[in-house]
Amino acid sequence: DTAVSQTPKYLVTQMGNDKSIKCEQNLGHDTMYWYKQDSKKFLKIMFSYNNKELIINETVPNRFSPKSPDKAHLNLHINSLELGDSAVYFCASSPSGGGGTEAFFGQGTRLTVV
Amino acid sequence: GIQVEQSPPDLILQEGANSTLRCNFSDSVNNLQWFHQNPWGQLINLFYIPSGTKQNGRLSATTVATERYSLLYISSSQTTDSGVYFCAVGIYNQGGKLIFGQGTELSVKP
Numbered sequence: 001d002t003a004v005s006q007t008p009k010y011l012v013t014q015m016g017n018d019k020s021i022k023c024e025q026n027l028g029h030d031t032m033y034w035y036k037q038d039s040k041k042f043l044k045i046m047f048s049y050n051n052k053e054l055i056i057n058e059t060v061p062n063r064f065s066p067k068s069p070d071k072a073h074l075n076l077h078i079n080s081l082e083l084g085d086s087a088v089y090f091c092a093s094s095p096s097g098g099g100g101t102e103a104f105f106g107q108g109t110r111l112t113v114v
Numbered sequence: 115g116i117q118v119e120q121s122p123p124d125l126i127l128q129e130g131a132n133s134t135l136r137c138n139f140s141d142s143v144n145n146l147q148w149f150h151q152n153p154w155g156q157l158i159n160l161f162y163i164p165s166g167t168k169q170n171g172r173l174s175a176t177t178v179a180t181e182r183y184s185l186l187y188i189s190s191s192q193t194t195d196s197g198v199y200f201c202a203v204g205i206y207n208q209g210g211k212l213i214f215g216q217g218t219e220l221s222v223k224p
Binding site for chain 1: 144145147149151155156157159162164198200202204206208209210211212213214216217
């Protein structure tokens with residue numbers, strides 16, 4: 001059973017389009033995250049949700065809007081896609097948002113904007 | 115904010131060799147994890163090790179929290195060990211976010 005799963009795995013789209021990436025975790029964790037990995041493989045936090053409540057928004061453009069319908073799901077919607085949005089997006093979860101607990105990552109979604 | 119530095123940035127090994135990867139961090143942490151990103155892009159948890167020593171097969175890790183560093187040891191390396199190794203740290207009351215180092219890219223040659 002996959003602990004943290006994201007769909008789709010690959011996403012190729014044109015500039016200006018709107019797209020969504022879905023994430024689900026079956027670990028019973030309270031906290032979920034979105035991270036972005038750039039072309040140099042650097043990983044950086046975008047958002048953190050604890051039990052459906054937004055905890056962290058790391059100065060991400062307003063075109064990115066996370067939505068958490070319940071604590072097992074955290075989706076990422078991106079409006080008006082730009083070339084610079086091309087990256088690998090990782091969803092993750094951890095038991096709590098206080099830190100000090102192990103985080104687990106999904107397999108990543110490679111977004112290519114053309 | 116906290117800085118996380120990994121060394122070396124790149125490493126090429128012959129199969130069977132041993133190696134040590136280092137992670138330095140600039141502040142007290144309550145979470146430290148080592149990940150392996152394989153050539154298919156998956157981030158695989160290796161160790162959750164905010165302090166102390168752990169071993170898992172050919173891999174082991176040690177974190178000396180008071181001196182703000184962690185080491186990942188790979189013994190008898192195999193070609194399947196190739197990929198990027200990331201260290202990531204977390205700080206209490208920061209929403210559980212992890213701050214990643216820039217990674218060590220390991221290539222194991224047969």
